[in-house]
Amino acid sequence: MGTGSEKQRTGSECGQRNSADYLSCFSSTYLVIKAGLRIRAKKYQQTRVVVNIGISGNITLMKSFNFTLLTKDRKTSARRGVLETPHGRIETPIFMPVGTHAAMKAMTPRQVADCNAQIILCNTYHLHLRPGEALVEKAGGLHRFMAWDGPILTDSGGFQVFSLPNKRITEDGVFFRHEITGEEIFLDPAKAMAIQEALGADIIMAFDECIPYPCDKSYASRSTRKTLRWAEECKKAHTRRDQALFAIVQGSIFEDLRAMCARELVQMDFPGYAIGGVSVGEGLELLKKVVEFTAPHLPEDKPRYLMGVGLPEDILESVERGMDMFDCVIPTRYARSATLFTNRGRIRLTSRKYRRDFYPVEPNCTCYTCTNFTRAYLHHLFVSNEVLSAILASIHNVHFYLNMMAEVRTAIEEGRFSEYKNNFLSQYDKGGK
């Protein structure tokens, strides 16, 4: 950028390359002219052309955030949609890899893009702590700072309310005590919004309290009301119109609380809704129930994001129940401890039985790892504690997840989601672990 040369990108470089059909009818062109004039033209399905012109650094014309529901599965609640953001389109259902500290662990942005990632996650709390949102803003925003051109979603820090020790939760916000630095961090709705606006992600999340499981109903009820109040405060504090603010439904495992929370949030009218407070140890059966009785309260024409989920089986069950977006640290975290996903289940590459296994991790996989390396080699890397083990394993796991999502989308389009899911799970369970 800034060399005066023309730079052209295809849709595939913007993180949109799962479906050949869409690839062929979508392209986006950036023209960068010496004076800093930026012209952006985007064609979508040959029917609509949006041209934004802005002076670089000063005026940026807003691209609207838009969700289109393309197809609904006949037998289940599975949905196929498209989410348009200022940094590109997202085909749903989608899995969003997690790069908490403005970095995917053990992967370069290019490797993440090569795995067909469309959008990634970063974290408000962690980036506020280090390097601080002011610095990220000075660096030109999160996208430029971390060299990721595609859409980004920032989580609000609500999950840290659940996961971190040494915190004090009040009616107005949360005091965190940083374990290493000893620093005290205070987050409330207004602050979470200010930080996320400075970071500049495409989708930002309301500040909520992720309720632990198990939890008695009276606490869940009080906490859920607080999350509702905080959502309203977030909405008031949110000023950047090029960012979509998603609200988060809490309510633990209680149907009436979830319904109440969803209804009230929908009344406040957000561009997207998340179900939070799951994947906190409740297990797949309860997760299914929660999604089943919460999703129907969410509007059809808005994206639905199931936070922190999960394992492949969790995602498939939740797609079936009408969820569109997922994120989870599992593919990357598991990769670093040698657990890899295959069509026949998870395998642990540190296991001695892979020492002389000269097959790819997943023979049908087209990822960089599987097309170039054997299980024996990865076993060797893990046993030798080589950094490359984490890289190759992460590439495979992220690719595996995103490939599964691409197959899910195609299956929904072709009206055979249930068959796909059943087929996947029967094969997957057979060789599990």
Add this chain to the structure above:
RNA sequence: GGAGGGAUUCCCGAGUGGCCAAAGGGAACAGACUGUAAAUCUGUCGUCGGACGACUUCGGAGGUUCGAAUCCUCCUCCCUCCA
């Protein structure tokens, strides 16, 4: 030739009379991980059996003692220093 130091369970290494099957670390093996306090954490790690227990271990052989990895004697091997 003389003087001194040492040999511990796969490896490194603590232990100097009972609380020792023997600290700690590593390796090995197994497991966990769901909006990342995470290249992290947990378990097993002499043998046999369920915890409890039984049996065999601290270079080798004897001895002292109710009791020895620990004390004594001799032997083997290794290291350092002086000739």
